Amino acid sequence: MLFKVEMDVNVPVGYDQERLEELKAAEKARFQDLQAAGTWRHIWRVVGQYSNVSIFDVSDNARLHELITTLPLYPLMDVRITPLCRHPSSIHPDDR
Amino acid sequence: MLFKVEMDVNVPVGYDQERLEELKAAEKARFQDLQAAGTWRHIWRVVGQYSNVSIFDVSDNARLHELITTLPLYPLMDVRITPLCRHPSSIHPDDR
Amino acid sequence: MLFKVEMDVNVPVGYDQERLEELKAAEKARFQDLQAAGTWRHIWRVVGQYSNVSIFDVSDNARLHELITTLPLYPLMDVRITPLCRHPSSIHPDDR
Amino acid sequence: MLFKVEMDVNVPVGYDQERLEELKAAEKARFQDLQAAGTWRHIWRVVGQYSNVSIFDVSDNARLHELITTLPLYPLMDVRITPLCRHPSSIHPDDR
Amino acid sequence: MLFKVEMDVNVPVGYDQERLEELKAAEKARFQDLQAAGTWRHIWRVVGQYSNVSIFDVSDNARLHELITTLPLYPLMDVRITPLCRHPSSIHPDDR
């Protein structure tokens, strides 16, 4: 089941840079695990922002909640979630 | 070059249904040509709305303008465009 | 899987009253079928508005899209959808 | 009398974690008392947010004010309240 | 039980003036009945707008819904409702 997930990272002015690098490294590792598993299906950077647009493919809402709220950078994030579904005009039977 | 394109279709109450079906058929044909060409790279329906979230892969801004503004349903659409780029953490070298 | 669905019905000034009554009767019949099936799990009126707050319990996003967009009053509606999940503090194991 | 109550919890960056855990434990205890009493009739988590959607069933406005503003997490919350009433199409005579 | 009710009347350009006068006369009669009954406890005009700010005193939410949605001018209105309660600092024991 597909969801558009948009994440903005808001780093407060004066935030500890070492702590931030730790969080970013942990975030990257978590992301790559989820990407390899096919759960975090797509990610793109938003030009000029510390933000991404992502597509998640999950079994249900509860799983999505657990994944998003345990991301290492989650305490610094604003998150917007939009449920999606396959488009009937698509010529790719497995376009996710 | 990648762009998120979000399209909302607003059909006025009382709009001619035959005309609408023609526009939708023409839109579907145009979409499938662009999808086959790899230009309209992804499309998803937004649940509960007459809206989609799409990813376009185009050579430049001018080409995107030409594609969007000549869509058959364009006169009934609100369109929001966001420039994207590849995310450096992605493990898929060709993730578009 | 649970979703909050908020529906506002916007009747244009001068809309044909007979047509509106037909749509409302068809909407009511559809609602009661879905309520009996446990799909449209809750509905409440918003005080002073032609709006409701509903809880849907569906198998997946695609099913929710199909249900909402085929409602008889859908062409007159604004719809807002929010994915929900069970709250871990709840003392009711089946609180949906 | 029914109200939709939407609560967003905003934890400032750097907030004392021990204090937060105390508030959350106290909030959970209060919630479960009110849920057992039938006052906090429903609660759902909003996917991806530290937010809930709740339905309260109270005798009057003043009682609702007292309940909400004395919640342990209230000082960290944004709250939106919407008065509701029973929907006439409902087939469940006691659907609250 | 008290509610602030704010009503904006939006008359479409070209609306039939005779019909409007009928609705306004019916609205005035209904208002005065409710004011005499103590239900529509206060009304003030918003300066420069076709809008009012009102205080309703009703037994419950369902009664308020019935009163507001059957007002003669309701089809031309935008309505915003806010639940209120007595302020503990008030020196007037019956200030409603």
Added chain:
Amino acid sequence: MLFKVEMDVNVPVGYDQERLEELKAAEKARFQDLQAAGTWRHIWRVVGQYSNVSIFDVSDNARLHELITTLPLYPLMDVRITPLCRHPSSIHPDDR
């Protein structure tokens, strides 16, 4: 001359509680003086918020400015002011 005055009190997380209690006591005393004088004609709490809706009856704009901006809690408040006037349909000649 009547004005609707809406006040939201925003207490920063970690604000000194003793200082807050002093401000609230001073605010209450000032309010009761103004209520006794008929200037702060009505006050209601907004359910679930640290906010009130008030009606002021003052001789002119300058007097209202002086009253509002010298309230003890004013430095923590957001204030919205709307000029009102008597409604011609009112059956109470002195409804203020």
Added chain:
Amino acid sequence: MLFKVEMDVNVPVGYDQERLEELKAAEKARFQDLQAAGTWRHIWRVVGQYSNVSIFDVSDNARLHELITTLPLYPLMDVRITPLCRHPSSIHPDDR
């Protein structure tokens, strides 16, 4: 007593031009009477808009309501009103 009044004139596409010219002529005459009387104390055009920013000097709120809502172009206007008062730093004792 001073108020900032901001007026936007919204002429629907296809509005009768002769009717519009009549309304504009009547508006101009009314404006010049009020300007001569010192009531409509200032008026400026907003660059690039069919809008003005005005300062009214009136005896009370009710008088302002009567003046604004009887302007010939009022049915096509959006109006925003802000109560003002003299600024204590002003070196002009009669700056209105």
Added chain:
Amino acid sequence: MLFKVEMDVNVPVGYDQERLEELKAAEKARFQDLQAAGTWRHIWRVVGQYSNVSIFDVSDNARLHELITTLPLYPLMDVRITPLCRHPSSIHPDDR
């Protein structure tokens, strides 16, 4: 050349009061110089706010930028600027 300039002063909770008084005194002196010169042509307080509505009369945009951004209170201000011009209906040839 005329501009409407709207200034909101936002004093952070806990801001040094002595520093604030210095800034206000410097602001007042600067204002009175500019008012005497005819540049800061009008100023009014917004009732109930730490805000003003002003009319500036300057030779060009660059001069306005220099004046506004060097005001002593500018670091605490939100500023909104709207270009204005003379209204053709005005009966005062020099109404600025």
Added chain:
Amino acid sequence: MLFKVEMDVNVPVGYDQERLEELKAAEKARFQDLQAAGTWRHIWRVVGQYSNVSIFDVSDNARLHELITTLPLYPLMDVRITPLCRHPSSIHPDDR
């Protein structure tokens, strides 16, 4: 003197196409005259919209008002105007 002018053209559904083409031809001619004169200094299309971002170089506000409000497509436009000035870091002494 420089201004950013953003224009959105809103063509109502069902608008007469011949009339629209006439307006667009007249708009183009007017634009090219103003561009040749150096007044309409820059114009860019906004990708995917019937909108442009322009830079005007005019002698004063009144001239800008006259130019914008007499554009052939003005009755179908929403216009937003922002006063600009030269940036002191620019290495081009005549960058307009």
Added chain:
Amino acid sequence: MLFKVEMDVNVPVGYDQERLEELKAAEKARFQDLQAAGTWRHIWRVVGQYSNVSIFDVSDNARLHELITTLPLYPLMDVRITPLCRHPSSIHPDDR
């Protein structure tokens, strides 16, 4: 390829002034390099704000992202980006 880039600089109250001057000097140097290279094609100050409107001319989205997010003042900025393209009515073949 052209983009409108709007940058607002938000300096927190009490920010270290020496640090700010360093960032501004570094920003100016970077800007002048990019302006000399033709990449940062235009820049204008927004009157009365610590903001600019700029036009960037870059090879692709990824390059724009890299340029913007490494600006020395970027951590204090809000940035809004809008893709542009050449306007077909322009009489300047190289108007960028």
